[in-house]
Amino acid sequence: MTVKSTARARKKTAPSVPQSVGTDAQPELIQLLTPEGERVEHPDYPLETTPEQLLALYRDLVLVRRFDAEATSLQRQGELGLWASLLGQEAAQVGSGRAMREGDYAFPTYREHGVAWCRDVDPLNLLGMFRGVNHGGWDPNEKNFHLYTIVIGSQALHATGYAMGITKDGADDAVIAYFGDGASSQGDVNEAFTFASVYNSPVVFFCQNNQWAISEPTTTQTKIPLYRRASGFGFPGVRVDGNDVLACLAVTRWALDHARSGAGPVLIEAFTYRMGAHTTSDDPTRYRENEETEAWKAKDPISRLKALLEKEGIGDEAFFAGVEAESEQLGLRVREGVRSMPDPDPTLIFEHVYAEPHALVDEERAEYEAYAASFEGGENH
Amino acid sequence: MAGQLSIAKALNNALRSSLESDPKTVLMGEDIGKLGGVFRITDGLQKDFGEARVIDTPLAESGIMGTAIGLALRGYRPVVEIQFDGFVYPAFDQIVSQLAKMHARALGHVKMPVTVRIPYAGGIGAVEHHSESHEAYFAHTAGLRVVTPSNADDAYWMLKQSIESDDPVIFLEPKRRYWDKGEVGSAAPLPLHAARIARPGTDLTLIAYGPMVKVCHEVAAAAAEDGHNLEVLDLRSLSPIDFATVEESVKRTGRAVVVHEAPVFMGMGAELAARLTEKCFYHLEAPVLRVGGYHAPYPPSRVEEAFLPDLDRVLDAVDRALAY
Numbered sequence: 001m002t003v004k005s006t007a008r009a010r011k012k013t014a015p016s017v018p019q020s021v022g023t024d025a026q027p028e029l030i031q032l033l034t035p036e037g038e039r040v041e042h043p044d045y046p047l048e049t050t051p052e053q054l055l056a057l058y059r060d061l062v063l064v065r066r067f068d069a070e071a072t073s074l075q076r077q078g079e080l081g082l083w084a085s086l087l088g089q090e091a092a093q094v095g096s097g098r099a100m101r102e103g104d105y106a107f108p109t110y111r112e113h114g115v116a117w118c119r120d121v122d123p124l125n126l127l128g129m130f131r132g133v134n135h136g137g138w139d140p141n142e143k144n145f146h147l148y149t150i151v152i153g154s155q156a157l158h159a160t161g162y163a164m165g166i167t168k169d170g171a172d173d174a175v176i177a178y179f180g181d182g183a184s185s186q187g188d189v190n191e192a193f194t195f196a197s198v199y200n201s202p203v204v205f206f207c208q209n210n211q212w213a214i215s216e217p218t219t220t221q222t223k224i225p226l227y228r229r230a231s232g233f234g235f236p237g238v239r240v241d242g243n244d245v246l247a248c249l250a251v252t253r254w255a256l257d258h259a260r261s262g263a264g265p266v267l268i269e270a271f272t273y274r275m276g277a278h279t280t281s282d283d284p285t286r287y288r289e290n291e292e293t294e295a296w297k298a299k300d301p302i303s304r305l306k307a308l309l310e311k312e313g314i315g316d317e318a319f320f321a322g323v324e325a326e327s328e329q330l331g332l333r334v335r336e337g338v339r340s341m342p343d344p345d346p347t348l349i350f351e352h353v354y355a356e357p358h359a360l361v362d363e364e365r366a367e368y369e370a371y372a373a374s375f376e377g378g379e380n381h
Numbered sequence: 382m383a384g385q386l387s388i389a390k391a392l393n394n395a396l397r398s399s400l401e402s403d404p405k406t407v408l409m410g411e412d413i414g415k416l417g418g419v420f421r422i423t424d425g426l427q428k429d430f431g432e433a434r435v436i437d438t439p440l441a442e443s444g445i446m447g448t449a450i451g452l453a454l455r456g457y458r459p460v461v462e463i464q465f466d467g468f469v470y471p472a473f474d475q476i477v478s479q480l481a482k483m484h485a486r487a488l489g490h491v492k493m494p495v496t497v498r499i500p501y502a503g504g505i506g507a508v509e510h511h512s513e514s515h516e517a518y519f520a521h522t523a524g525l526r527v528v529t530p531s532n533a534d535d536a537y538w539m540l541k542q543s544i545e546s547d548d549p550v551i552f553l554e555p556k557r558r559y560w561d562k563g564e565v566g567s568a569a570p571l572p573l574h575a576a577r578i579a580r581p582g583t584d585l586t587l588i589a590y591g592p593m594v595k596v597c598h599e600v601a602a603a604a605a606e607d608g609h610n611l612e613v614l615d616l617r618s619l620s621p622i623d624f625a626t627v628e629e630s631v632k633r634t635g636r637a638v639v640v641h642e643a644p645v646f647m648g649m650g651a652e653l654a655a656r657l658t659e660k661c662f663y664h665l666e667a668p669v670l671r672v673g674g675y676h677a678p679y680p681p682s683r684v685e686e687a688f689l690p691d692l693d694r695v696l697d698a699v700d701r702a703l704a705y
Contacts (some may be wrong), residue, residue: 134486135482135485136486136487136488137486137487138490139487140487140491141454141491147483147486147487149479151474151479154447154474154479157443157444157447157450158454158479159451160448160451161448161451161453161454162451164448164451165451165454165456165457168407168457187441187443188447188474191439191441192447194441195444195448351485351489352484352487352489353484353485353523353524354484354524354526354548355484355489355492355493355546355547356546356547356548358548359621359623359624360620360621361523361621
């Protein structure tokens, strides 16, 4: 079967776009689990969950939060140069991350520690950049999780290009491009929307609107709800409660299926909140009110799932104790792993600049090595 | 394939050959399909290889570069056309911050076999933003390779070699020479990063690349009438530079004049002059001189001849160097 006919065949099975998507008539925020832990249904995004699945999601949320807290502490102890905390955004990341299939590919910013967790990337791999021993370092193709990208929005285009490649291959995969509300102002994100739209690429744009781009509120980025940007580019946009792991899972699963079916991209705006600072260098007390943070605390993604589990009588004492013990183990492993992470040899500077030999790099490397060897204890002494 | 071809046709043949030999090679750019590109370098390729291999893109340079990076991550070998030199700046961030660094950031786990074709430099009477020489920006960025052919044979082989390279290559096409003809495919090609002695000589080395090589040949011919035997060295590769060939030539002739269209200040000539002073100090009979553009925006076309190095301006520098 040719690529073209495969694409056509797939298109026939494309799920229909739910009526609420991108229209003003319906409620804007898709929610399946209220802040009080009540399970609610949404006609367009049905989700069946077993008790085991709910417990697994709970475990993900707790461990991801623990990892993040440990990294923040390690930064305060001087073990990391910087940390970008995901506190408050666990549900958006775990929900969307768990919606992915094995062949799907994630293109993160620098805060997607929860997505990395779902892709089974070793948490220690995420810390190399923040410790300063590399600029990323892991093999993106091993877990289909791309390197962290620091320039805001650049990766939306990489994701789109990758998705264009999926279409060329006639493959049944999809891509998620993660970015924030601030990135929605960037040209690259808007260019990614254009390319994905006109090429019908299987990419889901997952915008975590955490309300703040360092000190700039979302009102500095846009005058309309961000999910509505999609309609101007000709594809569906949907706003989901980003603190609701079940809604994030259901909506992202729908969006990925929509994309992989050949029906083109989807924009998901996960409406959430960054409880901590932008990074450990930031001071949010200068630009936002304590009341605002407190109000969002009541919508916490973990406590609402825990409330549901308690209401439904899912999970016994042994389970919760087990997650707690696992959390301690993770903290210990991260702590010890970071502290024992060796500094790279300085000749790393010259490694991997090019895939093929480059005369200038070879020459400068030789000069450096001769210089280093000239010191006491060096090879020449 | 031997025979006289224009540089434009040689480039077209190279793209065709690359599309034929590797199904992962894809071309991307504005107007490269039915139109064949504004310079017709991709003429007929979409007709023969289809819209999936020769992709007309939206008018968004950063978008073209960024999606090419994504395609490379998926295992493709994109060849990107930037329509004109001055239009590459919207893609500059994707090129220098992403394309150039991806291999290093991944500690070698991913490769970026992307070729960025850019018609560059002036001399065709164009309007603003259509005549820029930005080679120094790219050569200054580690992770990028920068090359530029000056004749049809190099155009053919160097483009094929660039596409085959697992590194990102900025492939600068001297647009004022697109219609110059030369023998193609007649000999085994030089390695992509070798400099070439385009004309052997004994009294002074003219170091040039791209569109200025032809000017330097004219200079050498004129100087020969005055009894001076000039060597013309075509750099071909600007990153890396084949310093061994450059140094060997200048040690032999004792004098060097670097000629390029780009502004002299902080340009390729500055690097070459500094390097030659360091490596060939005791062989030099004169300071290394530079001839190039001025520290001014590329001028309106009615005065561009005053901005661009020409026969007389280069000869003037040659006279000064020989007078030491």
